[in-house]
Amino acid sequence: MRFNSIRFALVIALLTTECCSLVYAQSYQAEKVSVVAPTIEEAKKSAFAAQQTCLRYVQMNVFEFDECIHERLNVKGLTMAERLGITYMGLVGALSGQRMGSQGSHMMTWEFAKKTQKMQKRLGLKDSDLCSIIPGDCQNRIARTQLTLKQGAPTPLTEAELAGAHRH
Amino acid sequence: MEKINQNIFNLTVAFFAVASLLSGCGGGSDSTTTTAQSTPEIVQTIRLIASNDFHGNIEVPAPTNGGSVVLKDAANPAGTTVNTGGAAFMASLVKKLQSENPNNIFVGAGDLVYASPVTSTLFHQEPAIDVLNQMQLALSSVGNHEFDLGKAELFRLQNGGCFPGGTIGTDTCLNNGAFGGAKFQYLAANVTDSSNKTILPATSIKDFNGVKVGFIGLPLKDTPTAVLPAGVAGLSFLDEATTINTYAAQLRASGANAVVVLIHQGGATTATTINDKTCPNFSGDIVGIAKALSKDVDVVISGHTHQEYICTVNGKLLTSTGFYGSVLTSIDLTVSNKTGVKSVTADNIPVINDTNKTLPAGQVALAKDAAMDSIVQNYVTKAAAVKNLTVGSIAADIKRALLSGSSTSRDETAEGAMGDVMADFMYAGVPKADFAITNPGGVRDDLIFAKANGVVTYGDLLTVAPFGNDLVTVDLTGAQIIRLLEQQWEALNCAAKNGPTTLNGCGRMLQPSAQLTYTWDFSKPQGAADGQGARVVVSSVKIGGAPIDLAKTYRIATVSFLGQGGDNFTVMQKGTNYTATGYKDIDAFVAYMKSNPKLVCPSQRITRLN
Numbered sequence: 001m002r003f004n005s006i007r008f009a010l011v012i013a014l015l016t017t018e019c020c021s022l023v024y025a026q027s028y029q030a031e032k033v034s035v036v037a038p039t040i041e042e043a044k045k046s047a048f049a050a051q052q053t054c055l056r057y058v059q060m061n062v063f064e065f066d067e068c069i070h071e072r073l074n075v076k077g078l079t080m081a082e083r084l085g086i087t088y089m090g091l092v093g094a095l096s097g098q099r100m101g102s103q104g105s106h107m108m109t110w111e112f113a114k115k116t117q118k119m120q121k122r123l124g125l126k127d128s129d130l131c132s133i134i135p136g137d138c139q140n141r142i143a144r145t146q147l148t149l150k151q152g153a154p155t156p157l158t159e160a161e162l163a164g165a166h167r168h
Numbered sequence: 169m170e171k172i173n174q175n176i177f178n179l180t181v182a183f184f185a186v187a188s189l190l191s192g193c194g195g196g197s198d199s200t201t202t203t204a205q206s207t208p209e210i211v212q213t214i215r216l217i218a219s220n221d222f223h224g225n226i227e228v229p230a231p232t233n234g235g236s237v238v239l240k241d242a243a244n245p246a247g248t249t250v251n252t253g254g255a256a257f258m259a260s261l262v263k264k265l266q267s268e269n270p271n272n273i274f275v276g277a278g279d280l281v282y283a284s285p286v287t288s289t290l291f292h293q294e295p296a297i298d299v300l301n302q303m304q305l306a307l308s309s310v311g312n313h314e315f316d317l318g319k320a321e322l323f324r325l326q327n328g329g330c331f332p333g334g335t336i337g338t339d340t341c342l343n344n345g346a347f348g349g350a351k352f353q354y355l356a357a358n359v360t361d362s363s364n365k366t367i368l369p370a371t372s373i374k375d376f377n378g379v380k381v382g383f384i385g386l387p388l389k390d391t392p393t394a395v396l397p398a399g400v401a402g403l404s405f406l407d408e409a410t411t412i413n414t415y416a417a418q419l420r421a422s423g424a425n426a427v428v429v430l431i432h433q434g435g436a437t438t439a440t441t442i443n444d445k446t447c448p449n450f451s452g453d454i455v456g457i458a459k460a461l462s463k464d465v466d467v468v469i470s471g472h473t474h475q476e477y478i479c480t481v482n483g484k485l486l487t488s489t490g491f492y493g494s495v496l497t498s499i500d501l502t503v504s505n506k507t508g509v510k511s512v513t514a515d516n517i518p519v520i521n522d523t524n525k526t527l528p529a530g531q532v533a534l535a536k537d538a539a540m541d542s543i544v545q546n547y548v549t550k551a552a553a554v555k556n557l558t559v560g561s562i563a564a565d566i567k568r569a570l571l572s573g574s575s576t577s578r579d580e581t582a583e584g585a586m587g588d589v590m591a592d593f594m595y596a597g598v599p600k601a602d603f604a605i606t607n608p609g610g611v612r613d614d615l616i617f618a619k620a621n622g623v624v625t626y627g628d629l630l631t632v633a634p635f636g637n638d639l640v641t642v643d644l645t646g647a648q649i650i651r652l653l654e655q656q657w658e659a660l661n662c663a664a665k666n667g668p669t670t671l672n673g674c675g676r677m678l679q680p681s682a683q684l685t686y687t688w689d690f691s692k693p694q695g696a697a698d699g700q701g702a703r704v705v706v707s708s709v710k711i712g713g714a715p716i717d718l719a720k721t722y723r724i725a726t727v728s729f730l731g732q733g734g735d736n737f738t739v740m741q742k743g744t745n746y747t748a749t750g751y752k753d754i755d756a757f758v759a760y761m762k763s764n765p766k767l768v769c770p771s772q773r774i775t776r777l778n
Contacts, residue, residue, distance in 0.1 A: 055436045056452055059474040060491055061235055063732060067741070095440045100476055100490045101229075101236035101252070136438045136448040143245035144238075144440060 027123045036129055039081040043133045046078075046085030051093075051134070058093050061103035065093050069112075084119045085133055090118050090135045095144055106154040199715065209506045210378035215269040216428065216499040217262060219305075220277035221491040223313070224284025224296035226715075228254035228521055234492035236516050240441040241528035246439045250531070251522040252494035253617030255299040255544050258519045259537035262303045265498050265517075271376040274304055276352070277471035277488070277623030278311025280386055281325065286630075287544075287551045289752070292321075292331040292340055295547040297350050302540060305352040307372055309385030309473060311432035314354070315399040316750060319367060326354050339554055342547075345518060353611055355385025355430065357415050358406040367403065368416030371415050373424055379503045380461070381426045382419030388433040388453070388472060409460035416464035426466045426503045430688050433457060434473035435490050442495060443516040447479035457483050466509045467499065478514050485512050493517055560761025562622050563768045567614040569677075574670040580608040580665045581672035585769040586632060587611045587679025590757070592770060594725045595681040597756025598639055598749050601725035602711055603683035607735045608676055610635065610727060622766065631756045637727035637753040642743035646718035650709065653686065653737040654701035660736040662695035663766075672776065676735055680773045681725075683712045691778035698738075705777065727753055 054068035069090040073083060091112035097105035119128060129139035229235035231251050241248040269688045272429070280300060281293040288296045321497045324331070328349030331384075334340030342346045357370035358383070373384045389405045408431060417429045435452025437444070456468050458481040461468070468486045476490035489495040499514040520533045525534060569584030571606050587608055594604035613631040615624055644652065655661060657675040666674035674694055687708035696702070708715040721744075728748065733741040761767065 027229055051438070051449060051451060055438070055449075056473065058436060069734075076226060091438075094437050096436070096438050096475075098249075099238040099247075099440055099442055100474070101231055101234045101494065102474075103233045106232070134438050134449060135446075137240075137446070140240065140247055140440045141243050144247065147246045 005076070032076050036123075036125060039123060039125070040132055042079060042081035042130055043085035043088065046072075046082040047089040047092075048085075050086045050089040054089065055093055055096075058097045058102060061095055062105045062108050063103070064099040065097070066090070066104065066108050069093070069126075080119070080123065084116075084123065087112060087115050087119060087132050088130055091145065092136060092141065097139060098144075106148075109145075109148050110153055113145045116145070117149065207505065211502060211504045211510065212271050212376050212379040213269065213500055213502045214376045214379065214381060214426075215265060215272040215698050216467070216469070216497075217265050217272060217274040218277065218430075218469045218487060218489060218497040219258075219274075219278045219493060219498065220432070220489055221311070221471070222276070222281075222296065222300070222493050223279060223289030223475055223491065223493040224281050224293055225253060226255040226295050226299050227285060227287055228257070229285075229492045229494070234291075234494055235492070236492070237442045237476075237494055238440065239528050239531060240443070243528065248525070248528050250518060250520050250525050250527065250533075252519045253492050254521050254536075255303075255493065255518070255536075256541035257521040257534045258493045258496070259299070259303050259540035260498055260519065260534040263537065264534075265496065266304070269500070272305050273381075275372060275383065275430055275469060276300070276305055277310045277430045278307030278385075278468050279313040280305075280308055280311070282313035282316040287547050288631055289337060289546065290551050290554045290626075291342060292334060293325060294340065294342060294347050295544075297325055298339055298343075298547075299345075299540060299543060301351040302543060305350075306374075307353050307383050307430065308356060309383060309430040309432050309471075310354050310359070310368065310387050311508075312387055312391040314387070315391060315403075317455070318399045318401070319403065320565075322354070322368075324349065326350050333559070338557060339397065342550060357384050357385065357386040358389060358408060358411040359387065359391075360404045360406065364404075370411075371419055373419065373422060375572045376503075376608045379426075379505050380424045381428060381501070381503065382416070382422070382424030383428050383430060384419070385430040386411060386432070388431075392500060399523035408457045412457075412465060413460075414431055414461045420464050422544060425505050426501060426509050427464050428467045428469065428501075429461070430469050431457070432470075432472045434470040434475060435477065435479075435486075436473055436475045436481070437477045439477065442476050442490070442518060443478065444746065445478050445514075447477055450477065450479050450481070454486065455481060458484055458486055465499065467501065467512065469497065469499075470523045473526055476516050478516055483681050485514055486699055487514055487516070488741050489516060494497050497581055533631060555625060555630060557626045558623055559626050559629060559758045560624040560767065561614050561765050562617055562624055563766040565614065565617050566767065566769055567616075568611050569608070569671065571667070572671070574669065577672050578608065578611060579672075581670040581674060582608075582677055582707070583612065583679060583772060583774045584616055586606070588770045588773060589760075589767070590633065590753075591681035593757045593760035594639055594727070594753065596751075596760050596763075597751055598641055598725035599642055600723060602722040604681040604686065604725035605678045606727055607730045607737070609731065609735060610637070611679065624761055626758065629754060630760065633752070633753050633757055635727070635729070637729060639749045639751040639753055639756060640726060640728045640731040641745070641747045641749060642724050642726065642731050643721050643745040644724055644739065644743045646709075646711075646720050646722065648705055648721060648739050648742060649711075649716065650704055650718070651699070651726075652737060653704045653709075654696075655698075655737050655739055657694045657696070657703055658698050658701045658736075660698065664736065676737075677774070678730075678737070682770060682773060685710045685773045685775075687775040687776045687777055708775070725749075 057064035094108035127142045197389040218274045238247040281296045356368040392400045438449040472490040479486045487497045500513045536715035569579040569582035569585045570777045571579045591604040661676040662674035687705040692703040
């Protein structure tokens with residue numbers, strides 16, 4: 001199943017995010033992690049697995065990548081660290097798509113920046129802890145994520161933009 | 169640009185060449201060295217300029233669709249986003265890079281054409297080939313998209329000739345009634361026909377003032393899975409690494425001092441700015457290929473994944489530019505005729521068309537190349553004329569469902585004749601679908617008889633279906649199809665489309681092809697929560713004239729937007745076998761109109777109770 005496609009209206013994304021965070025909040029209370037290192041190691045593994053499966057779908061758009069990440073997030077029984085790794089892979093993949101103007105990458109970056117930020121706060125992780133999950137330019141990644149959160153939700157692409165109406 | 173010495177090899181020749189090497193004629197490198205030792209050493213720095221996945225983007229692409237990049241910027245930790253691309257700007261950069269080193273060659277790594285904007289599509293990719301010729305592209309591998317219309321059309325793009333069935337001077341052979349084809353050479357080392365010969369040259373050797381560089385070009389071996397079967401019928405696509413190693417040895421034996429591979433296969437990094445040479449987290453199908461390459465290969469220029477990167481794998485430089493002509497790779501390869509490659513450096517350089525932006529240090533906004541701009545604008549102007557081409561006729565108005573009292577605003581809550589026609593052309597344009605549907609928001613205009621006495625032009629169809637959507641198929645069970653139909657009136661679509669002048673209150677009514685008929689009950693509640701709607705009379709639903717089988721799987725043709733769950737039709741996302749057919753909606757629409765002259769309004773497929 002594929003949920004939360006960024007093609008959907010903003011309202012769906014917001015509803016789903018809020019709904020999911022309520023559910024997660026209940027289950028995460030019990031397993032709140034105090035030791036950072038094991039969490040990061042577990043997140044690294046799940047991020048790597050998500051990369052192996054999903055990163056190939058970042059092409060002229062990030063829609064299939066987004067779906068792939070969500071499919072992995074919908075697997076039952078994930079630990080919070082595993083969920084963090086997959087979510088962070090979603091953020092980094094979206095940022096990677098943004099560097100080449102891939103369609104949908106701004107919206108996906110915003111969505112996953114929010115999700116990552118919530119999990120980061122809950123786990124008490126620093127930006128540098130997150131960076132260590134996936135190799136790359138940490139300084140740029142942090143700055144770009146912060147900029148995205150500061151700018152707020154991008155305007156959803158219209159159907160015309162999604163389908164490439166500029167081509168006509 | 170110096171003349172290129174084309175060496176046309178086929179696999180049979182390759183076999184004998186390799187066999188001769190193995191039978192005691194000496195290895196490729198040894199042979200080269202032996203030859204070179206008898207001559208004075210010559211060292212040349214050769215500039216390779218590379219592009220890939222241009223996809224006929226002769227105009228500036230939209231910034232949100234490949235027409236922008238993020239640059240690293242010491243003054244801005246988040247980097248700076250700049251707009252990029254467009255052939256007029258790309259030509260300026262190519263000229264600049266060429267002017268910096270006369271020992272240069274411009275090469276491509278496939279997918280230069282097709283899946284393209286309308287200005288290239290309308291003229292059967294001739295504009296894309298023309299502008300690449302003007303930029304002095306010398307060599308390119310074929311990509312999977314070069315096979316979109318099959319081998320014969322690929323040969324036409326290579327060798328010239330007017331598009332079969334086209335109108336000379338109108339949609340093909342636009343310049344003096346002729347199309348000369350590519351002045352650059354397509355290479356296809358791993359694509360063979362039934363006689364085991366490569367369908368295009370496998371390799372080429374270029375002599376740069378005493379230093380020889382060999383080039384091998386090839387598409388991914390999985391090309392048949394990426395294109396329509398008809399496009400690759402009778403062709404074999406061989407293993408990439410095995411093919412490359414065979415030809416690399418052969419090139420060395422022929423005196424090449426360096427070997428460059430142009431391959432339409434790629435990878436991806438987790439970089440967040442372009443030209444990040446740390447190549448973070450590189451992965452993808454090209455990695456395994458690069459690791460399997462022999463020492464005969466020095467540089468791999470890749471594509472297909474629409475990613476940009478500069479990496480080193482297995483001691484070989486491995487590059488890609490992204491897509492749509494936003495970036496070019498500039499590689500400086502210093503080569504000795506005695507010892508081979510001495511050094512190699514590379515940069516991915518953005519084709520910046522953003523004159524009003526404050527750029528990071530070292531980055532330059534390009535001016536349009538005037539000659540190229542003129543060529544592009546000529547095609548843009550001609551494209552406007554093509555929109556006046558007659559492609560069919562109607563015997564009466566064919567309209568969308570319109571809001572009460574309006575002659576222009578569509579009513580998305582209702583079935584409309586124009587929407588039904590669109591679904592019909594999708595069904596006709598996709599082999600083996602059980603029926604087709606389309607979203608009402610994608611039906612953008614009407615066909616009006618009085619406008620031109622029933623004559624329908626290409627431009628008319630573009631107005632009705634302006635999005636250039638891909639046609640796709642998705643498999644749904646009968647039960648899922650019922651759920652899909654219920655989503656028409658469930659909460660999200662009910663909230664999205666409603667008003668006092670709608671025919672059916674609220675919702676988005678999918679427009680079905682003739683193969684899907686059903687009845688729904690207006691008296692049942694609208695706006696139910698997701699999954700709770702119950703307005704469809706299940707016993708009334710017929711597919712191809714037979715009652716729907718809830719357990720059976722049906723294949724649905726639609727546009728990619730809806731196929732991916734757009735407009736809140738999330739049931740589509742639960743489908744299986746999502747497949748891009750390779751057809752554009754407009755092409756199927758044109759074909760349908762041509763085969764159905766004097767088209768009339770189709771019969772209704774949806775019945776409302778109460």
